[in-house]
Amino acid sequence: MSHPQCVGREAPGIWGLASGVGQWVPGSAGYQSSGLGRHFLAALPTAAIGTIALSVMAFSGRPFFNWICPRCAYTAISRKFTPAMNDSEQAPLIHEEGEVGFVEYQDFVYKEPFKFVSGGSLPGLTLRYETYGHLNTAKDNAILICHALSGDHHCAGVHGIEERKQGWWNFMVGPGKPIDTTRYFVICTNVLGGCQGSTGPGSINPETGKPYNLDFPKLTVKDMVKAQSLLIDSLGIDRLHAVIGGSMGGMQTMQWVIDFPERVGRYIALACGARHTAQAIAFNDTGRQAIISDPAWQQGHYDPEHGPDQGLAVARMMAHITYLSDVGMQSKFGRKRRVADESKEHFEVEFEVESYLRYQGASFVTRFDANAYLYLTKALDRFDLHSPKSLDATLSGVTAPGLVVGFTSDWLYPPQGNREIVEALLRLGKHATYAELAMDFGHDSFLVRSPQLYELIHRFLTR
Amino acid sequence: MSHPQCVGREAPGIWGLASGVGQWVPGSAGYQSSGLGRHFLAALPTAAIGTIALSVMAFSGRPFFNWICPRCAYTAISRKFTPAMNDSEQAPLIHEEGEVGFVEYQDFVYKEPFKFVSGGSLPGLTLRYETYGHLNTAKDNAILICHALSGDHHCAGVHGIEERKQGWWNFMVGPGKPIDTTRYFVICTNVLGGCQGSTGPGSINPETGKPYNLDFPKLTVKDMVKAQSLLIDSLGIDRLHAVIGGSMGGMQTMQWVIDFPERVGRYIALACGARHTAQAIAFNDTGRQAIISDPAWQQGHYDPEHGPDQGLAVARMMAHITYLSDVGMQSKFGRKRRVADESKEHFEVEFEVESYLRYQGASFVTRFDANAYLYLTKALDRFDLHSPKSLDATLSGVTAPGLVVGFTSDWLYPPQGNREIVEALLRLGKHATYAELAMDFGHDSFLVRSPQLYELIHRFLTR
Numbered sequence: 037m038s039h040p041q042c043v044g045r046e047a048p049g050i051w052g053l054a055s056g057v058g059q060w061v062p063g064s065a066g067y068q069s070s071g072l073g074r075h076f077l078a079a080l081p082t083a084a085i086g087t088i089a090l091s092v093m094a095f096s097g098r099p100f101f102n103w104i105c106p107r108c109a110y111t112a113i114s115r116k117f118t119p120a121m122n123d124s125e126q127a128p129l130i131h132e133e134g135e136v137g138f139v140e141y142q143d144f145v146y147k148e149p150f151k152f153v154s155g156g157s158l159p160g161l162t163l164r165y166e167t168y169g170h171l172n173t174a175k176d177n178a179i180l181i182c183h184a185l186s187g188d189h190h191c192a193g194v195h196g197i198e199e200r201k202q203g204w205w206n207f208m209v210g211p212g213k214p215i216d217t218t219r220y221f222v223i224c225t226n227v228l229g230g231c232q233g234s235t236g237p238g239s240i241n242p243e244t245g246k247p248y249n250l251d252f253p254k255l256t257v258k259d260m261v262k263a264q265s266l267l268i269d270s271l272g273i274d275r276l277h278a279v280i281g282g283s284m285g286g287m288q289t290m291q292w293v294i295d296f297p298e299r300v301g302r303y304i305a306l307a308c309g310a311r312h313t314a315q316a317i318a319f320n321d322t323g324r325q326a327i328i329s330d331p332a333w334q335q336g337h338y339d340p341e342h343g344p345d346q347g348l349a350v351a352r353m354m355a356h357i358t359y360l361s362d363v364g365m366q367s368k369f370g371r372k373r374r375v376a377d378e379s380k381e382h383f384e385v386e387f388e389v390e391s392y393l394r395y396q397g398a399s400f401v402t403r404f405d406a407n408a409y410l411y412l413t414k415a416l417d418r419f420d421l422h423s424p425k426s427l428d429a430t431l432s433g434v435t436a437p438g439l440v441v442g443f444t445s446d447w448l449y450p451p452q453g454n455r456e457i458v459e460a461l462l463r464l465g466k467h468a469t470y471a472e473l474a475m476d477f478g479h480d481s482f483l484v485r486s487p488q489l490y491e492l493i494h495r496f497l498t499r
Numbered sequence: 500m501s502h503p504q505c506v507g508r509e510a511p512g513i514w515g516l517a518s519g520v521g522q523w524v525p526g527s528a529g530y531q532s533s534g535l536g537r538h539f540l541a542a543l544p545t546a547a548i549g550t551i552a553l554s555v556m557a558f559s560g561r562p563f564f565n566w567i568c569p570r571c572a573y574t575a576i577s578r579k580f581t582p583a584m585n586d587s588e589q590a591p592l593i594h595e596e597g598e599v600g601f602v603e604y605q606d607f608v609y610k611e612p613f614k615f616v617s618g619g620s621l622p623g624l625t626l627r628y629e630t631y632g633h634l635n636t637a638k639d640n641a642i643l644i645c646h647a648l649s650g651d652h653h654c655a656g657v658h659g660i661e662e663r664k665q666g667w668w669n670f671m672v673g674p675g676k677p678i679d680t681t682r683y684f685v686i687c688t689n690v691l692g693g694c695q696g697s698t699g700p701g702s703i704n705p706e707t708g709k710p711y712n713l714d715f716p717k718l719t720v721k722d723m724v725k726a727q728s729l730l731i732d733s734l735g736i737d738r739l740h741a742v743i744g745g746s747m748g749g750m751q752t753m754q755w756v757i758d759f760p761e762r763v764g765r766y767i768a769l770a771c772g773a774r775h776t777a778q779a780i781a782f783n784d785t786g787r788q789a790i791i792s793d794p795a796w797q798q799g800h801y802d803p804e805h806g807p808d809q810g811l812a813v814a815r816m817m818a819h820i821t822y823l824s825d826v827g828m829q830s831k832f833g834r835k836r837r838v839a840d841e842s843k844e845h846f847e848v849e850f851e852v853e854s855y856l857r858y859q860g861a862s863f864v865t866r867f868d869a870n871a872y873l874y875l876t877k878a879l880d881r882f883d884l885h886s887p888k889s890l891d892a893t894l895s896g897v898t899a900p901g902l903v904v905g906f907t908s909d910w911l912y913p914p915q916g917n918r919e920i921v922e923a924l925l926r927l928g929k930h931a932t933y934a935e936l937a938m939d940f941g942h943d944s945f946l947v948r949s950p951q952l953y954e955l956i957h958r959f960l961t962r
Contacts, residue, residue: 250844314829315829319820328846362778362910362913365777
C-alpha cells in the first residue's frame, strides 16, 4: 500500500533499525506494516535511524518506531509500539494518517506603520508563515495555529531532504490527522517579536539600518494577534474556521476570540491560563536575569554571532524543567548516571538529566535570539485577562464556542488556570468546554502524542 | 515584666512602628504587651523597625510585630498578631519564651589528616560552631542542629548590638522555646565544605598557601557528618540527646543515625528525603551551570572579591523559587507591580516578585562562596539512602527513635520523599514517626514560625 505523496516514487528498500534498537523488518513478528509502503530506508544513515528511534524510546519509556521517508517525508509509525502515556490511552485514533510532506515558508510583508498597544510602532513588519492544505473557494476552511514561546511557523512537514526535522506539531497536522489538511487550510505563523523570520528585536530597523534590539516596542500578546490578523486579511480570509494553540499559543488563541470575535468560528486553547502566577513570572524573570547578566548581552546590543549564549542556555535549562513534570523526569531520567564517580570534583555531566538539560540549553542558543526571548517572556508575564476590569468583563464579547484543555501534570500553567477561563465563559452563558487530560509530561503534554488529545481536537473541529 | 537576660538593664522607652505600618503603642487597643518588658526601641532607627515589621507582614499576609531589644536581643512578639499559616494554627504553644541573647562563635581546629569518602583528604580542618545553654555534668543533654544549604552555625541569638540579625532558627531555639536552652546544650556548626568559617573550597590550603578551590575533595553528606563527629568528640560528648535538621540538615541528621547509631538518642529530620529526584538534580545543575558559565568563575580560580556574582545570583534566584510554593508566592506577591508601565522596554523590575527575587540573589552573593555552592549542591545530588543496596539496608542499623516531618506544599522535597524514610524504618521495626504539616510556605516551611511545628519538636524532644 502506498500513500499519496510517494506514488510513483516507490522503490524496493531495506527496513531496518540498527545498533541499540535491534532489527526491524516489515511483516516480522510484532510489527504490522499496513499503510507504510516501501521506501528508501537504505538512503538514511543507519546511526541516524537508530538515534531517531532511541530518542523516542527514551521519552516514552517504550519501544516506538518513527521513520521518515526521505522521498516524501512520509512517517512510518509502528501501530504496535505507539508510545503509551497512560493505560487509558491504548487505543490510537489514527490509523491511515498521511503527511503534509515537503513544505515551504512564505513571508507576509506589511508595508504600513504598525502600532503597538504600548504606543510604540514599527514602520512595517514581516510575518513568516507556512500553510498546509488548500483554501476552499468560500474561504471558510482556514485554521490558524498559534505557537508557544520557543515554537515557530514550521508546525508540520519537512523543509527538504536535507532538513528532515518535522514541524513541531507534525503528528497533529496532516492528511487524516486531527487537524486534517485534506479538509482544512492550515496557517501557522512565527509571531511578531519572534526570531524565526518574523519581525522581532533582531530584525533590521529600515530607518537606521541596524537591529532594533531594545528599540523594538514593548510587546504584548495583543500585538502578536493584531499582526496575525493582517496576514489573515492578506489571504482574503474574513473568518477563520478555528484558532488553536498551546501555552503562549493558547494565550494568542484567547486574544483572538476577545479582539476579533466575529472572525473566529471556534477555538481550542491548550495548557494556558488567564494570566501568569507569581511563580511563572519569577521563573521568567530569573531567566531574563541569566541573559541580562551575561556580559555578552551588552545592554541588548550584541553581535548576533556572539550573543549571550551562556545566559540564554541557562534560561532555557531552567525553563525546560518547568515544561516537564517531576513524575515525568523521574520516569525518564531518575538518577541514571553518565560517568563513573571520580575522586576529583569537576562539575561535568554526572547524571543523565544533566546531560539532557545541558543539551537543551546548548541547542536552544543555535536557534533562538536572546532579545526575542526577553521580549516574548515579558509579553507572557504581562498577559492578563483579568485586567483591566475582570476576567468576565474581558471575555464578555466572545461569541465562538471554545475548548480549553488543561493537563494534570502541568505545574507551570496548572489546570486550575485553564479551568477558570471556562468557568468565566460559562458564567457568561457562552459555549465553552473544559477538558483535563491526565498525562505525565507536564506543561509540554500538548506537544506529546496522545490519542486522547487527538480525539478531543478532531471531534471539536468537526462537530 | 522582665525577661532573664535583661534584668537590671531595663529603661523607659518608646514603643512605636513608623511609616507604612502605623503607630503601635503598648497597651493600646488590639495589642497585648504581656511578657515584653520595656526596652530601648528608641535606640532603633525608625525605618529599620518599619522594615522588620513590614517584611514579616508581607510574608504572613497579616500584621505581625517582631522587635529585638538592642540590649539583650529579647524578641517582642505580639500575641494577638502571631502570623497564622492555617486556621488550625491559631493556638501558639509558646507564651513566655526568652532569647539566648548575645552569642559568639567558636572554631574547632582539627589538626589530623581528614579523609573523605571520595578518597581525597585534607591535612586538617576547622569547624565554626556556636553553642547555647549549658552542657550538664553527665554530658547527655546536647542537641546538634544541622543547617540547610545556605544556612550556617548561627542558628540563634545575635552576635552583637551592631549585628542584630537573629540566627536562622531563633524562634525555635532559646529559653522556653521548643529546643529549650534552659534544658539542652545546643550545638550548631557550619558544615565542612561551607563558607562561613568552616573549611571549604575557599579556605587556604596550608600546603600551598592558596585557596583549595577545585582541589577541595569531592564532598558528601557523610563527610560533613564525620567532621561534626570530631567536634562532638572534642566537646567530650559520647552521645547526643538529639540531632535535628531540615533540608540538607535533614540529610545530615539521617546520616548521623546511620553512621553513628550509638551516639544519637533521637532525631528529627524535616523537609528532606532519601535522595534527590531528577527534578531536584536538574534545578541544582542549572544553578551550577549559571555559576560555571559566568566568565568570572575562571574554572574555580576566581579572586574572592571578584567571584561569579552574576551566576551565583541567578542560581540563588532560581533555587529560591523552589524553596517557596506557588500558592505561597501567589498570596505574597500575586501580580503586584512596582512601577507604572512605560512604552519602552527595559527589563528592570516590573513585578514585586521580581524585586524580591533579585534582592534574594544580590544579597546571597555577599554571604556565600560560589565554589562552596557548587560543592554543597553536588553533595546533595549525590546523597542517596537507596544506595548502595536499598533504603532498608541503609537504615537497618538505626537504633534511635525518629521523627520525620514533611510539608504539604514542599515540591522540592515532596512529602512522599520524607514519608518513604519512615515507611522503611517501620518496615524494619524501628521507632519512627512521620508527620505532615499543611503549610503554604513550600520547602522553607520548616524555617517559618508554626505552632504545629513547635509542638511537634517540643513534644518529641521531651517525651
